[in-house]
Amino acid sequence: MTDTMHPFRTHTCDAPRPEHVGQTVRISGWVHRKRDHGNLMFVDLRDHYGITQCVIDVSNELFPTIESARPETVLTITGEVVERSAETINTNLPTGHVEIRIRAVNVEGPSEVLPMQVAGDQEYGEDIRLRYRFLDLRREKMQRNIKLRNGVISSIRRRMTDLGFMEFQTPILTASSPEGARDYLVPARNHPGKFYALPQAPQQFKQLLMVSGFDKYFQIAPCFRDEDARADRSPGEFYQLDFEMAYVTQEDVLRTIEPVIAGVFEEFADGRTVTDTPFPEIPYRESMMKYGSDKPDLRNPIEMQDVTDHFRGSDFKVFAGMVEKNDDIRVYAIPAPTGGSRAFCDRMNKWAQGEGQPGLGYIFFRDGEGAGPVAKNIGEERTTAVRTQLGLTDGDAVFFVCGDPRDFSSFAGAARMKVGTDLELCETGCFKFCWIVDYPMFELDDDGKLEFSHNPFSMPQGGLDALENQDPLDILAYQYDIVCNGVELSSGAIRNHRADIMVKAFGMAGYGMDVVEEKFGGMLRAFQFGAPPHGGSAPGIDRIVMLLANEENIREVIAFPMNQQAEDLLMSAPTEVEPKRLKELSIKLDLPKPKKTTIDSDKAE
Numbered sequence: 001m002t003d004t005m006h007p008f009r010t011h012t013c014d015a016p017r018p019e020h021v022g023q024t025v026r027i028s029g030w031v032h033r034k035r036d037h038g039n040l041m042f043v044d045l046r047d048h049y050g051i052t053q054c055v056i057d058v059s060n061e062l063f064p065t066i067e068s069a070r071p072e073t074v075l076t077i078t079g080e081v082v083e084r085s086a087e088t089i090n091t092n093l094p095t096g097h098v099e100i101r102i103r104a105v106n107v108e109g110p111s112e113v114l115p116m117q118v119a120g121d122q123e124y125g126e127d128i129r130l131r132y133r134f135l136d137l138r139r140e141k142m143q144r145n146i147k148l149r150n151g152v153i154s155s156i157r158r159r160m161t162d163l164g165f166m167e168f169q170t171p172i173l174t175a176s177s178p179e180g181a182r183d184y185l186v187p188a189r190n191h192p193g194k195f196y197a198l199p200q201a202p203q204q205f206k207q208l209l210m211v212s213g214f215d216k217y218f219q220i221a222p223c224f225r226d227e228d229a230r231a232d233r234s235p236g237e238f239y240q241l242d243f244e245m246a247y248v249t250q251e252d253v254l255r256t257i258e259p260v261i262a263g264v265f266e267e268f269a270d271g272r273t274v275t276d277t278p279f280p281e282i283p284y285r286e287s288m289m290k291y292g293s294d295k296p297d298l299r300n301p302i303e304m305q306d307v308t309d310h311f312r313g314s315d316f317k318v319f320a321g322m323v324e325k326n327d328d329i330r331v332y333a334i335p336a337p338t339g340g341s342r343a344f345c346d347r348m349n350k351w352a353q354g355e356g357q358p359g360l361g362y363i364f365f366r367d368g369e370g371a372g373p374v375a376k377n378i379g380e381e382r383t384t385a386v387r388t389q390l391g392l393t394d395g396d397a398v399f400f401v402c403g404d405p406r407d408f409s410s411f412a413g414a415a416r417m418k419v420g421t422d423l424e425l426c427e428t429g430c431f432k433f434c435w436i437v438d439y440p441m442f443e444l445d446d447d448g449k450l451e452f453s454h455n456p457f458s459m460p461q462g463g464l465d466a467l468e469n470q471d472p473l474d475i476l477a478y479q480y481d482i483v484c485n486g487v488e489l490s491s492g493a494i495r496n497h498r499a500d501i502m503v504k505a506f507g508m509a510g511y512g513m514d515v516v517e518e519k520f521g522g523m524l525r526a527f528q529f530g531a532p533p534h535g536g537s538a539p540g541i542d543r544i545v546m547l548l549a550n551e552e553n554i555r556e557v558i559a560f561p562m563n564q565q566a567e568d569l570l571m572s573a574p575t576e577v578e579p580k581r582l583k584e585l586s587i588k589l590d591l592p593k594p595k596k597t598t599i600d601s602d603k604a605e
Contacts, residue, residue, distance in 0.1 A: 008076055008108075014050025016098050020081040025100065027052055028076040028108065030138065031069050032119050041066055043102075045077060048143065052095045054079065056102040065105055072118055072135070074109035077102055126555075131569040133560055145557045148268065149545045153220055155267055156241055156541075159260045165216040165243060170205035172198060172222070175519070182226035184236075192586035198224035201538060203457060204523055206244040207495055210534040211526040218243040220541060226566075231553050232487055232543055235566040240490065244536035250478050250494050253535045254278070254435060261482065261489070261539060265431050268548045275433040279482070283438040288405065289332075292413025294439075297486030298432035300420035304412060307333040307400070310386050316377040319361070319402045331402045332412055335390045336419045339397040340364040344422075345372065348399060351418060357411060363387075364397035374400065417486075431484055431547065439479040442472045442509065452509050454479045457523075458493035459535075460505065467504045482539060484547055492537025499527040 008028040016025060029047035043054045043066060054077050056066050069075060079100040090096030115131075116124050118138045129136045136142055161167070173196040176183045183197040199205075201223050209217045221242040229235040241260075245253060258277040265274045280298075287294050290303040308331045311319040322329045339345070345362040352360040363370040363383060370383035378386075390398055399419065401412045420426045441460045443453035450472055458477040460466050466475050478494035496502050502524060506516050516524060545557040555561040562568050582589065 005078070012049040013045055013047040013052045014094055016052050016081050016095050016100065018083060018097050021083050021098060023081050024078065024103070025081055026076065026078045027054075027100065028074065030118070031071050031073045031075060031111075033071070034066075034069075036067075042099075043069075043075075043077075045075060050095060051093055053084075053090070053093075053099040054102050055099050060102065062102060062105050065107065066102065069107065070111045070113065072111040072114055072138070073107060074111075076106040076108055078104040126563055127569060130555075130561070130563055133570045137559065142556070145545070145549045145551065146559055148549055149541075149557055152264055152268060152545050152548065153541060155264050156260065157220065159263055160218045160241070160243065163216070163256065163260070165218040166214060168206075168209060168214075168217050168219050170199070170202040170219065170221065174199050174205075177201075177203060177519070184224045184226050187585040187587055189585055200225050201240070202242050203455075204520070206242060206536065207457065207497075207523065207534065208526055210244055210246045210495075211497075211529075211531045215246050216243070217245075217536075221538070229562070229564040229566070232546065234542065234554050234558055234561050235564070236562045239541040240538040241541060242536070242538045244534060246532045246534045248494070248533065248535050250437070250480060250535065253492060253494070253537060254281075254480065257482075257537060257539070261544075262433070264544065265484075265548065269431065271429065273430045275431065279433040279435055281435045281437050281480075284436055284440065285438070287436050288409050292332075292409045292411075292416055293486075294436050294481065295483050295486055295488045296434065296436075297417065297426070298434055299427040299430060299485060300417060301425055301427075302335055302337075302416050302420050304332045304334050304416060305390060307331050307386055307389065310382045310389075311378065311400075311402075314378040314382055316361075316374055319400070322402055326404075328404050329402065330405050331400055332405070332408075333386065333390060334399040334401070334412065334416050334419060335392060336397040336399060336423060337392070337425065338395060339419060339423050340366060340395045341397075342372070345397055345399075347422075348415070348419065352411075352415065355411060355414065360415065361400040361402075362397055365392055365394050368394065433482065433484050436481045436483060437479070438476045439481075440473065441475040441477040441505070444473070450509055452505075453477075455491060455493045456506065456509065457495050457502075459496045460501070464498070464501050464504060467501065467508065472508055478535070480537070482537070487543055487547060488540075489543055490537045490539035492535065494533070494535035497527060497531040497533055499524055502527060 005026050008026070010026045013027050013029045027045055029045040032044040032046035032051055035042040039058050041056050041058070041063065044051050045054055056063055077100060079102045081098050082101050084097055084099055114135065116128055116135055118135055137146065173186060176197040177200060181200055183200065185195040185197055188194045188196055202219070202221050206217050219242050221240055222237055223240060224237050227233070227235060243257070245256065255278060258279055262274055262277050282296070284294055287296055289306065290296070292304060308323055311331045312323050314320045319331055323331065341364060345364055348362065349359045361374045363372050363375045363386065365371070365387060369380065370387065375383045386398065392398060399415060401408050401415065440453045441458065442450050445451050454477060458479045461476045461478060462470065479491070480493065481491050482489045496505065503513060503516060542554050542557060546554050549557050551557055560568070560570065567573070
């Protein structure tokens, strides 16, 4: 009798149920676990969809095949679905009420001894996980994360299409653009000495699409930046929801994308709450003052306040002297509700010293008055004024930082988060969104030279008049970031669509007309032939999935990430290139000389 069943499976490994009892089925998958119970061998067979338990008797002629199959061997098993006895039911598995009694087995892909286990929750180092990423991806957590990523992208694509956005694909081989990071360069074989650049973002192309008469553009865009890795940024490449809209104000862009982002988070929130739309809008300077960051984690309720005037002319000479000498010096207070003990204050002071700071001044409140060296030096009246301004009571504390806010904001922001975390003040089970708006158009670099602070293609608030008549450092831009739980999801802007404003803005940042024409000639020409007002943003896909998956490292939600040294350990990239190929590309290597090493003669063999 000819076997008419599918050669590999009639069912996936999550499918067998009590209603299939008595049926002969065929499943294929990996050997997840085996358990030898003497006369019986149990095999958990796993595929992408789930796990089914299979069983074979020691007297079965197929027993040696099952017994010798190592974990992660791929098997095709045919057998009868039977009901488990009551005491062996596994309620943790959808298939836990049944098992398959093995009647036939075929080894599709034998496995060698594993360098890392797939079953279980054992932790492995980054090197082994990325070198054997195909094994790592079989693990339950990684399967769940990558499936989540697929669901998020599908949801975003559907929501954008429903809003009338058209999906485009912009070039991967393009020209270099000043996006704030190093480009990946690709030699042009037919143009010796010239290079393409992989796009840091589709910035110019999406603007050109608006100039070309399209109204709403989006794509799930790959972006390439030669920058160092960190927890929320993968080196090499990343993906973003890139979109642009014509004839819009900043308000239009924010209100359009909010329901998309909020909807995706609500869809995959798994019981967590999401900020109601419209999201709060916080000006950049206010965010830096209150939170010490333009990526504020609003789950932490602590807001810093300026208390400089309470220290001005006080007997706390360290702060008072600094304030007297320089108008830029400020004293910021970090409230610490419930932190009013000397032990906690001392721990925070020690933490600050570990961060390279001289310490943290503090006051803690008890018995209706302030305690600690700061309170003693500034006196009862000033201490009460600080307490009243911050709304503190007995059992609370306050910490102080003093200096130029541009220098201490990062530390102050970290101290705010340290207080909120250690005192368990931060909300849990929620996604807290906000927009950061009104970014400065320009800033000074370390040499005092004016440069773009954010996106060079943004429209300055006030247009050409602002560029010509305002202090450059006072000019704000129509730029905005969306932030969730302290993670920046995207930057966006209303774009500059006027050639005269573009030339003026780039000129102020040190780009001569010749440079503008050479590097941005396409944009400049486009603006000279009728460009509509337009704007957009680009929320990061990887970061969205990272937050939804509750992962702290972005590599946990990318199928094939690079390591922290921007190496692909699985495919052994980057690699050296044959001299013949370099010659074909008109490239001659000028490698750095290896560092000299000295050998201790007493230890040399």
